Amino acid sequence: MDMNQYLSMFIDESNDHLQSLNESMMGLEANPEDISIVQVIFRSAHTLKGMAATMGFEDLASLTHQMENVLDLVRNNKLRMQDFIFDTLFKSLDALESMVEDITGGGEGKADVTAIVSSLQAIVRGEVPAAAGAAAEVTAAAATTGDAQISLDEFQYSVLEQSLQEGHQVLYVDVAIRKDCQLKAVRAYMVFDLLERSGEVVKSFPSVQDIEQEKFDYGFSLYYITQKDASEIQRMILNLSEIDKVTAVALDQESLSQMAQEMSAATAEASPAAPVQESSASAPAKAPAASAAKEENGKSAPVRTGGAPSRTIRVDIERLDVLMNLFSELLIDRVRLEQLASEVQNGDLTETVEHMGRVSGDLQNIVMKLRMVPVDTVFNRFPRMVRDLAKSLDKKIDLVVTGAETELDRTVIDEIGDPLVHLLRNAVDHGVESIQDRLASGKSDTGTVNLRAFHSGNHVFIEIEDDGAGIKPQKILQSAIKKGIITQEQAASYSDDEAIQLLFAPGFSTAEVISDVSGRGVGLDVVKSKITSLGGNVVVYSTPGKGTNFSVQLPLTLSIIAAMLVKIGSEKYAIPLSSIVETGIVKNTQIRTIHGNRMIEFRNSHIPLLSLSKFYAVPDFDESTEEETEIVVVRKGERLVALAVQDFIGQNEIVIKNLGKYLPEVQGISGATILGDGQVALIIDPNAFIK
Incomplete structure (x- = not known):
């Protein structure tokens, strides 16, 4: 039977099972006596073995079987989990992941796992596995x-x-x-x-x-x-x-029979799992799961079973991209039709266009939700990474994850993983102090790293906060001078906030010694450039002695946004609604000049007033001739600024189009959109004005 048709299903489901195994192993390490977690791990390993054997990946199936032997002893209370057993099982999972990666790349999923197998067999025999050279x-x-x-x-x-x-x-x-x-x-x-x-x-x-x-x-x-x-x-x-x-x-006959007895003893100790032939070729992942659920000796385990079949399907991301592009074109045509209907003033046409607007609005919501993925798909690999990193650095660290259900556009999800890895490694290595230093400063020996995700307007914020020593601006300045990033004279004029921003300078590092974790000066500059390329921003807040917070702001979606269209002379601009606090009109007599900057009173405080016509040098509009000015108040964090415009056109759903590589990066512009009349309107980036 040709198994190639099931290969993509096997790869996807294997990755799901490996992720589940990693998460469950982390849970078991925190609660080594919880046999119910062992049952879950055993079932996942058993299912993975059945899938691999069905697909013909014998090395993968063989290693999983050895893991099963160990887990079976644990779940039957014949073996207690210990550190070296956890380490061996985690190494086994790493080997399984590398095999699946090899299969994904077109290989046969083979790997030299002799040492790991030997360690697993030694655990089954009740021996403590030797270290290197075993x-x-x-x-x-x-x-x-x-x-x-x-x-x-x-x-x-x-x-x-x-x-x-x-x-x-x-x-x-x-x-x-x-x-x-x-x-x-x-x-x-x-x-x-x-x-x-x-x-x-x-x-x-x-x-x-x-x-x-x-x-x-x-x-x-x-x-x-x-x-x-x-x-x-x-x-x-x-x-x-x-x-x-x-x-x-x-x-001789005796030594051969002795060898057979050892093999049969190992088989008797091994799991009573059903043979791998049980799994159906037409659905490699399902049959083993069912058989594994039956063999729990009547115990009710926390397994998600039930009569209802799975209501989800996997869809290639490229198809969703095509769907989004087609819908973007449909949206442009819808806006054009609405404009034409308002000009023609035909009742039937207006009614039809309104109905089309309602249907396409519902369709837009569905298309947008199709592309939204919980950040949990990125977050779920971090607990294992932090655990391994803390162990290698001889630190105790709790990773607290909140808001993992927060959803982000799939294109952002695919790109955000690596920057978050850098920030987490930075928090564990540089942020949280060593056990001795924490105890000396009156803290607990276990550091805490918080990983949070939450919505705010049309953005998602991801924060990585540690309770470490915080950032010392003077140390950053000294390191930057030493590495030639700034001069001694420049350093003298730097504020604390400006000094902290040097963390994102290319080649910057405060590590004294180059290690596997840090010290090569590659990291935070890459983080900043990647997040900026996604239309986001990263800000650092730090309190010496208390800890550091890296706050990453990301757009909720990269394709379609609600915006306010404004007119300045003959030009049209779009301002994202998510950034707008309110719109209004101010008289010229209400505008004050403070230290050379134009300010207006707003909600019992004064905020800057910026003229878009002057900023973008619009040739056919002079706001000084008008007695009153329309303003749009925009917000970034706690900061507000008023943007002066000529007229409001109205609210619209717009499709963000990239300006392309042939145009240089324009300050204050995040992209462009095509309006219903075919005109191009530039999309304003309010963050640039506030910065």
């Missing part, structure tokens, strides 16, 4: 103890047993090729070619295919049937050039 030691031991480093299936074992009964030699051969060998796959082929002239290779580890593709680390093992004795085979292989070491051990 795999090599297990391989060496296998030659003398029969410990099944190479797992044999029932057929392969029966072949070896029958060969012994017929008087043949059964050898376990371990070959190490010299590290300076340039073509190790060729040397391995020569060994196999030599052996096959005098006998038969029953099973090798790694597999022959992996060895041919050089997916092995200068060593391999195999079971071999021959008439020659072990010493002769050893001598023959050593005669080949660039062979470092050969161990050939003859197995």
